[in-house]
Amino acid sequence: MSKADKIFVAMCEDIINNGTTTEGQKVRPHWEDGSAAYTIKQFGVCNRYDLREEFPALTLRRTALKSAMDEVLWIYQRKSNNIHDLKSHIWDEWADESGCIGKAYGYQIGVKSHYPEGDFDQMDKVLYDLRNTPFSRRIMTNTYVFADLSEMNLYPCAYSVTYNVTQRAGDERPTLNMVLNQRSQDVLAANNWNVCQYAILLMMVAQTVGMVPGQLVHMIADAHIYDRHVDIIRELISRPQHAAPRVSLNPDVTDFYAFTTDDLLVEGYEHGPQVKDIPIAV
Template identity: 80%
Template sequence: MSKADDIFISMCSDIIENGTTTEGQKVRPHWEDGTPAYTIKKFGVCNRYDLREEFPALTLRRTALKSAMDEILWIYQKKSNNINDLHSHIWDEWADESGSIGKAYGYQVGQVSHYPDGDYDQMDRVLKDLRENPYSRRIITNLYTFADLSEMNLYPCAYNVIYNVTQDPNEEKPTLNLLLVQRSQDILAANNWNVCQYAILLMMVAQVSDMIPGELVHMISDAHIYDRHVDIIKDLIGREKHPAPTVRLNPEVKNFYDFTTDDLIVEGYEHGPQVKNIPIAI
C-alpha cells in the first residue's frame, strides 16, 4: 500500500489526538460566512518520502498531479505571479484585477542577483550549481523576502527549498535530495498537493542534472486541521488504501525550461472517491 497514505494517516491522527487548538484566540483566517477559522495544530512536523521507493501520492483520494505540476512550473519555470499564466483557479482569491498576486512566489524566483561569475535568478543559480558544483551546501531557493512581504497578497507558505546531493558507492549516478520548509499548512486542502508538487520538482531537477531523485523531506512549522475539516479528515483516514501509482517524466527532456505537464506520465493510479466541496478558510 502507498507509504504516503501511512504517513498522512499517522500525521492526521497525531494532530487530532495530541494537537492544540486555537479556538477562542485571535486568528487571521475566517470562513466565507465571516466566522473565525480555528484549527487543531502540531508544531514542527517532519515527514520523509523516498522517491527511489515510490511516488508519494495519496490513494485515499485523488491528487490532481498534472495540476500540481502546472503550479510548480508556474512558480519555478515561468517565474510568474499572475494567475492568467496558471490553468487552475486556486489563487483566484488572492489576485488583483490584473491577475497579480503581488511580489510573491514566482516573482521571487525570478529576481536576479549578482555573483562573481555572473547574474542569475534563483532557479537558474540552482541549475548552474548542480551542474558545476553539486556538492555545495548552498543550493537553495527562498521565497520569504522580508522587504517585499508588504507587497505580497499572501505570505509564502512553502517558501524554502534546499537541494543536497549524496553519492552512494553502489550507484552509478549521484542522488539529488530536496528539503522543503513550510511555515504553515492546511493539511486537508494542501498537504499531499504540496508533497506531490515538490516530488515532481525534485524529479525534474534531478533529470536535467543527470541525477537520481532521492529523498523529499517536508518540514512544516504549523501543521493544522481546520475545525470544519476534522470530520472530513476522520472519514478520509479511515478509507481503504491502494498501491502507490507509477509516476515518471518524459526521459527525452534535458532542459528544465522545456518541461510541460504533457511530460508527466501517471500509470496505475487507484484511489478513493474525491472529497468535494471542502470549505476553504481565507
C-alpha cells in the same frame, strides 16, 4: 499500500489526538460567513518520502498531479505571479483585477542577483550549481523576502527549498535530495498537493542535471486541521489504501525549461472518491 497514505494517516491522527487548539484565540483566517476559522495543530512536523521507493501520491483520494505540476511550472519555470499564466483557479482569491498576486512566489524566483560566476535568478543558480558544484551546501531557493512581504497578497506558505546531493560508493549517478520548508499548512486542502508538487520538481531538476531523484524531506512548522475539516479528515483516513501509482517524466526532456504537464506520465493510479466542496478558510 502507499507509504504516503500511511504517513498522512499517522500525521492526521497525531494532530487530532495530540494537537493543540487555537479556539478562542485571535486568528487571521475566517470562513466565508465571517466566523473565525480555528484549527487543531501540531508544531514541527517532519515527513520523509523516498522517490527511489515510490511516488508519494495519496490513494485515499486523488491528487490532481498534472495541476500540481502546472503550479510548480508557474512558480519555478515560468516565474510568474499572475494567475492568467496558471490553469487552475486556486490563487484567484488572492489576485487583483489584473491577475497579479503581488511580489510573491514566481516573482521572487525570477529576481536576479549578482554572484562571482555572473548574474542568475534563483532557479538558474540552482541549476548552475548542481552542474558545477553539486556537493555545495548552499544550493537553495527562498521566496520569503521580508522587504517585499508588504507587496505580497499572501505570504508564502511553502517558502524554502534546499537541494543536497549524495553519492554512495558504487552509485552510477549522484542522488538529488530536497528539503521543503513550510511555515504553515492546511493539511486537508494542501498537504499531498504540496508533497506531490515538490516531488515532481525534484524529479524535473534531477533529470535536468543527470541525477537520481532521492529523498524529499517536508518540514512543516504549523501543520493544522481546521475545525470544519475534522470530520472530513476522520472519514478520509478511514478509507481503504491502495498501492502507489507509477509516476515518471518523459525521458527525452533534459532542459528544465522545456518540461510541460504532458511530460508527466502517471500509470496505475487507484484511489478513493474525491472529497468535494471543502470549505476553505481565507
